Amino acid sequence: MSLAMMSVIFGLVLLVWSADRFVEGSAATARHFGMPPLLIGMVVVGFGTSVPEMIVSALAASQGNPGIALGNAYGSNITNIALILGLTALISPIAVHSQVLRKELPILTAVTVLAAYQIWDGQLTRMDALMLLGVFGGLMGWTIWQGMRKKTDNLGREMVQELGKSPITIRRAIFWLVLGLTLLIASSRMLVWGAVAIAQSFGVSDLIIGLTIVAVGTSLPELASSIMATRKGEHDIALGNILGSNLFNTLAVVGIAGLIHPMMVPSEVFSRDILTMTGLTITLFLVGYGFRGPGRINRFEGAALLAGYFGYITYLMMEVL
Numbered sequence: 209m210s211l212a213m214m215s216v217i218f219g220l221v222l223l224v225w226s227a228d229r230f231v232e233g234s235a236a237t238a239r240h241f242g243m244p245p246l247l248i249g250m251v252v253v254g255f256g257t258s259v260p261e262m263i264v265s266a267l268a269a270s271q272g273n274p275g276i277a278l279g280n281a282y283g284s285n286i287t288n289i290a291l292i293l294g295l296t297a298l299i300s301p302i303a304v305h306s307q308v309l310r311k312e313l314p315i316l317t318a319v320t321v322l323a324a325y326q327i328w329d330g331q332l333t334r335m336d337a338l339m340l341l342g343v344f345g346g347l348m349g350w351t352i353w354q355g356m357r358k359k360t361d362n363l364g365r366e367m368v369q370e371l372g373k374s375p376i377t378i379r380r381a382i383f384w385l386v387l388g389l390t391l392l393i394a395s396s397r398m399l400v401w402g403a404v405a406i407a408q409s410f411g412v413s414d415l416i417i418g419l420t421i422v423a424v425g426t427s428l429p430e431l432a433s434s435i436m437a438t439r440k441g442e443h444d445i446a447l448g449n450i451l452g453s454n455l456f457n458t459l460a461v462v463g464i465a466g467l468i469h470p471m472m473v474p475s476e477v478f479s480r481d482i483l484t485m486t487g488l489t490i491t492l493f494l495v496g497y498g499f500r501g502p503g504r505i506n507r508f509e510g511a512a513l514l515a516g517y518f519g520y521i522t523y524l525m526m527e528v529l
Contacts, residue, residue, distance in 0.1 A: 212409065215402030220425040222395035223260050227429040228386025231256040236381035239371050246364030247355030249445060250308060251348070251462060254452020257433060258284075259389075259440070260426040261457050263396040265465040268418070273404055274471035278332075279418020280426060280479045285320075285454045286419075287427040289488040290517030293450055296434045297510025304503035305424040308354060312451045313493045313503075316458075318332050319343065320489040323458050324482045327473050337466030339442040353457035399425065402458040407489070412528055415474065419481060419524060427453075431486040447496065454489070484520055 235252050239245070243252070261284050268276035296302060304310060322343070326336045376384075399422065407417040430449050437445040465471075491513075496503040 209348055212402045212405035215398045216406065216421065216425075219395045219398030219402060220428070222391055223264075223399060224424060224432070226388045226391035226395055227257065227260050228275055228388075228432070229262055229384045230259060230392060231375075231433075231455035233381045233384030233386075235371065235390055236376050237378065240378040240381060244355055244364065245371060246308070246361050247352065249363045249448055250351050250355050250369040250452065253367070253433075253445070254448050255456045255460075257429045257449055258456035258461065259333060259392060260396065260429065261461045262393055262452075262464060263398060264422060265461045266415075266468060267396055267400050269465035269469040269471075271400065271404075272469065273400070273414050274465070274469055275413055275415035275474075276403060276418035276422055277465035277469070278462065278471070278473065278477060279415045279420075279481075280422045281457045281465070282477070282485050283419035283423025283458050284427045284461075285485050286481070286488060286517070287423050288430055288450045288454055289485075289492050290513045290520065291424075292427060292431045292434050293447070293492070293505060294510045294513030294515075294517060295431070296438045297452075297505040298507055298514065299435065299445075300438045301507055301510070302438060302443045302447055302496075304444065304447055304498055304505075306448070308361050308363055309444055309447055309451060310454070310497055310503065312355075313497050315347070316451055316487050317493045319347075319455060319458050320486050323462065324478065324486050325421040327478050327482050330473050330475060330478075332462070332466040332471050332473055334467055334470050337463045337470070340459045340463035341467065344456075344463060347455065348458065353528040363448055364438075366445050368444040370437075370440075370445065398430045399452055415477070416524060416528060419445070420521065439504065476489060482522075 231253060234256050235248050238248050238252050261280055265277040265280045268280065326332065403417045403422050404414060407414045416427040430453050433447050495509050496504055498504065
């Protein structure tokens, strides 16, 4: 038991550190090869912070632990909106100026509804997984097209400032990219093994472990980057991290896990977790879109999101006890 706990703790610490190095190396490498800053913010940083979720869920699915795979993806989405955006807005209200991000908000809402529809029948088939990955591929193409076509945007300007603060050489960027990815895989293996061992020793389902410990752990890169970005006044980067991560989790992470291991989905995943995720996503769309100007998530809304997260976790713990 103590070895499993140490494996989870050390795996999480290494996961967060290696994810940060991977995203930093990826962004710097993309910058050296001439990728527009707006595209780096939309693709490399937004989706790159979800690489931990992808690797953890893929490993869990391949090892026959679909509960961790699904719980990690959906739990991370809930954590990203309710805990991370709630805490970030409580520290400093988030103003949404980027037109690109405003377009991504309704897309994320539609993608979340699609995920709910697929899970409604209690199973995730390979056809469902292929559909998710197909939508993800189309969305990536649209994102790249948007980033190449739209040269000026508030998100792009914030990325120019961020990338200019700590320029690194191409050799160093590639080194961090490769090292970060290698350690991500190693730390993910440690985390999954430890999480499964803890679940078995306490008699808790791997779904609950995935929704809580694993989901929070793999979302720590988003938490760190969003809080740092907001404190620097880079609000669109903070929100872009969350939107990109949730799109990646819902489409690519679940799609890859389902492709590896089609699974039967417990009814509570839809009635509890999917509905919570959908409600939070619709709430984020309503408060962040800004129908009459720039969207804004104020401190009161941030506190409400945090309260919703702790209410959800409390409900999960009551089910376990």
